[in-house]
Structures are given as C-alpha cells and as structure tokens.
Amino acid sequence: MTKQFLVFQHIPWEGPGRHLIRSAKERKMRLEIVEVWHETIPDIRSYDGLIVLGGSPNVDQENEYPYLKSEKEAIRRVLDEDKPCLGFCLGHQFLAEALGAKIGPNFCRSVGFVQGHLTKDGHSHPLFSGMPRSFPLFKWHAQAVLPPLPKEIEVLVTSADCQVEAISVEGRPHIVGLQFDNHAAAISDVRGWVEGDEKWLSQPPSVDVAALVRDAEKHEAFIREQFELVFSNYIELIS
Secondary structure, three states: OOEEEEEEEOOOOOOOOHHHHHHHHHOOEEEEEEEOOOOOOOOHHHOOEEEEOOOOOOOOOOOOOOHHHHHHHHHHHHHHOOOOEEEEOHHHHHHHHHOOOEEEEEEEEEEEEEEEEEOHHHHHOHHHOOOOOEEEEEEEEEEEEEOOOOOOEEEEEEEOOOOOOEEEEOOEEEEEEEOOOHHHOOHHHHHHHHHHOHHHHHOOOOOOHHHHHHHHHHHHHHHHHHHHHHHHHHHHHHO
16 A cells, blocks of 8 residues: 655755655655745645654754644644654754654764764664664764753764764654665765855865765765665555
8 A cells, every 4th residue: 555655845956855755756755845944735644654854954943944834733743643754864953853852963064975873772673774883874864862852852873973863762763864865875865965055165174075075976875775675664664
C-alpha cells in the first residue's frame, strides 16, 4: 500500500533532494511538498507521516518567519498522534524542541562532509541496521540540539563537529531527527545549495566551495547507497 507523507520545505532551493526523491519513489512513498513560507499546512490526519526539511530560519525566529508557529503546531500534533516523523537539519531541531530539548548555536559552523559515528543507541536502532559504525555526513548548519537532553531522547549519531547528529525517542523509533542532510548530497543538489546560500557561505569563517563540491563528487555514490539503505530501513520500521 502506498504511503503518503507530508513534506515541509522552507526555502525554494532546499527541496527533498535527489536521494530522498529516488528512495521514496522506489519504496512507493508519495511525497506531498508544502512550501510553508507561502502555503497553508493541510490537516496532518490525512497523511501517514511527516518529513520536515532544513532551511535558513532558526527555531526561535517566529517574529521574522511567522509561518514557523503553525509549522511547530503541526509537528506537535504529529507527536501527539504518534505518527511517523522524520526531520532533517532544521526539521531535526524543530522535532527536538517539540520534545523538550534546547536549540542554540553549535560550537562551530558545520558545512561540508564530516565523519559520523553511531552511538550504542544508534547501533541498536532499526534505522541504521546494516550501516557501518562510521559513515560520511553532509552538513549545513550553525545551530544545533544542545545537551543535556530530556531522558526519553536517544542520541543515535555523533561527530567531531556536532555532539547530537541524530536522535530518536525511547520506545518510539519512528520519531527520528537527523542533523545531517545526506538526503540531498547528490552533486546537483550540492551545487544548488552552494548557489542558493552563497551569502551565508561567504561569512567568516568562509567555506572553500570548490573543495566542498569536489568532496560531494567523491562521496556521492557511497552516500546514495547508504541513504537508500537507511530510508528502506525507515519504511520497514513504519510499515
């Protein structure tokens, strides 16, 4: 049976990404994208679950981005109804905040490719079944989920750039937040992000864009394969 997920997108150039679109199509999942900055959020009860993408806003910028208020309300409804929820980057932070965690500046701006490491909880979580204990992460953020975390939140992945790279909820493995953006690590997506976020990337400390694009080319096939495995695990988990 085809599952239908609502997808919250925050800025024009940061969509679901080629890896996510391909994986969803292969697993017969329909993605209905809502551009939350100008479109009304539909009733989540009509969907099997929710995916929340990344974007430029910070979680506490409701005055600058008024649509964040209704988006947060929708995420809380998803949690209250215990529907599957998968958050990437900003979506991961929204999810963590709704679960009672604090969000704030990370100790560094994390952009590009870093090595992530499964924790004990991550190694036993069904999302990462078949994954190596260490794998590349595509990163694009300056804010992060900050420890200490509420007791029910499990940290699944960590890295030298960010302590909380992935989370889930004890007893609710279908609730997952990923700080990294491996769903959009295809070279065409990375080039679009570089162009779309040029101003932010040029702020000190500036990012070596040419090196970032080379790394994307180097890691593309491997990350695609591993993302397809993780996404397949997620679909099996919620089926």
